[in-house]
Amino acid sequence: MTNRWTGGEARALRTFSILAAAVALALVGCGGGGGGDGGAASPAPADGGSVPAIVPSASVADRCVAPRAGTNPDTGLPFADAAGTLDDEKTWVRSWIDETYLWYSEVPTTLQSAAYATPVAYFADLKTPALMPSGRAKDRFHYTYDTAQYRSILQSTESGYGVEFAYLARTPPRQIRVAYTEPGSPAAQAGLVRGMTLLAIDGIDAVNAGSQTDVDRLNAALAPSANGQAHAFQRRAADGSVATVNLTSASVLRSPVQAVRTLPTPTGNVGYLQFNDHVEKAEVQLVDAVNQLQAAGIADLVLDMRYNGGGLLAVASELATMVAPAASTQGAAFERLVFNAKNPFHLSASQSTLPFYATGRGLSVTAGQALPRLNLPRVTVLTGPDTCSASESVVNGLRGVGVTVHLIGGATCGKPYGFYPEDNCGTTYFAIQFQGVNAQGFGDYGDGLVPTCTVADDFDHALGDAAEARLAAALQYRSSGTCPTAPSSKSLSAGLQKAEGAGTPYLNRSALRTSRIVRPVDLPN
Template structure:
């Protein structure tokens, strides 16, 4: 059995800026034919405002537009067969009923015929319930083109290599450069953190209504698209730069360095994605800091919305000591009452991995350890899912985790993504809890010191507000609201992701390496 479980966050697909079938079911020779009986049942149930739910195995791969050729995931031909959009919708409804964590909270009476596509139908098949603080309990339901999703899993992305922070998505918009991928088109063009987007291809970013042109420039559909950006500089000036999109290789671990303080040498690195390449890069970073004699650590995960759960476990192991981690549970996976993937308790338990899992480092390579009983993590609303697992997993074994920045996104849940007919569906299938059985952080982890993101300094600069707070130990609390009304507004804002990312970059994944 191969499970590919992903934990995710991120924004819903659609505009990133906003303005103020063929084929049919088989037919047999008599009333005993299964397809005929299914149609009769469907008509009877639909007349009562409901539809029958069928097993996914009976309609899987029955596609309105079947794919041809070889599936790169398996190396075998695609298993798609001629089918209809109704077949795809039946598969979606069956998948939700079989595996969704809150399958019994999905509203009844949602007729598939009311929705034009399987994706539109999938989007409403989720719980309507709220968290204690009034957020949607399920804010993470999404789909993605299967081919694009697989590229992102391998650390590839079409774009300019600049991550954008959307401080305000509606006019007057405020879009800043958060960080750069080294060697990317934006990096080579001299774009830097903190620059503010003013115009794209002549369209006004701040107050303009041409969202089609803005989004075309922000999210190029393919490599080799050229778009012109006018940006505001930190000194108040402006600059115009033309960027050409490319297939950018993501660099999940950046700015590995140390700082010599009175209390000793402190290590730091920026960690952006729990993807496959991050495994080897994290091992190298920890070895570098260990060789440098770091006695303390600051991990900057303010923009890390998740990824491989195995990598999260590896990172937690490398932070802590062998005595604290060996034989301990990093995270236990709790499914619905149907136990849809038939996992044993052992299979549903993720340990603190002592050896590399083989994502990008040699399988069974012994992992280094810093042996710390305390660590500082820089956080924000994009700190999500697998990143929150690192925090929760370490706290579960008694490691003190200090949080500086903003509240995390609040996602103790995860997906088992499923491809059907070229669309990968992400519906929450399980909740993760740590060694102490805790996993109820649907409203996020609150920081020990609230500090607003500082776009006037580079990440890794000791003068940057979050890092400066971690290094000095002085909590200025520059992000704290001044009144209860302001606090509630700030809390609501903190729930929103800042980065314009594909949702699938915010997932926790369990592969067959972990089972």
């Protein structure tokens, strides 16, 4: 696609637009914290200093303390970096925030750049201090990456074992359960299944270890940095048996669509679909799944996105189109990107609107191929705190065109925002620059989308099992319009009680898997 932006806008659009949270360590020690919003911690303010003038960011862009030499792999041209000063880099950060940040008018105006040792530290405080009604920070998604590292993450396959662990308690006494595994992965081949509890790794007590050395070793084993790293995992199965399995990290090919099945009920067949990632491969797998469910003549659909952190917004649009009645989506907006009042990227209304795609985008099916349709006026979605970004867009987009969407499980994570990553002097900055709203103009769910029925996650049953608590609740609500009685606290493990009460994500995923990704090619010219 020909880039329709110039100058500073073109610099911002050389990469995808991504909304993500920085990855926290899986485990922390005794009394530890963990997590954070991805920004560097601010240093103690220095005496003196001044508030920098706000100038056009393009006038100080690429003026670097340490200019890069060589070719920029994004453009094939030499890096634009030129010799500059620390003040130049800080001025660029402040000016770019003022131009493009969604809440630029809420950024404190008294922050002195000299109080910060680096532009990254300065950037960390250049955001709104406002809180959501829940008390959480309004902006929890403000962070940076080293540009070379970020580029590597975009281009590389993640190393791992093909297992998603649910961290129900990250501090001692920890509780770590298997959420699901990828078919054919090292974890699946070793017999790990949903619900198993992790007890130890390489002889280190994963439940009670408190020393920083042990915690670091546990985290390194849980998140291997390369292929070929071998570790011994001790797990406890549902029947109480304990065994040790040896896992070696490898490049795992994820299967975003799993457990597609039809559940017969007295009032018609109900389709079930476990959907875990909005990635390119999901396009063809969703088409195949919808064709399968269409052939089964389903009357309703339960879409399990409890562990879907998001990804490509185009895939979310395609999925919504395949679910909804054709008449509801024809010519309608799936999601509109709302920027600040300055409209920093100079987009028209049509250029900032993603439609309901009725044909394949060429991600893993032939571009222009007609998508199958279930033509359902309602859908039930299984959700939790790991249901983020593009997954929330599916729910909000369908509701925007009148499709009834019932949520069963827990509140979603609350990420209706996105941004254009921007590189300056070797650091890529991520600051919220737009909010996604549906056809009715709604996108205010920064505290998450609230479930119709609140149901705790059930690690004692397989996903797709009609007896699994959230799926069982969905079937009950479909038949009677009532929610099941909440289980008593005594019937829930301490770890699950804590996790459900906190409403924090269970899984530990890279930023690119907790995202809303908008490709310029997916927006109208």
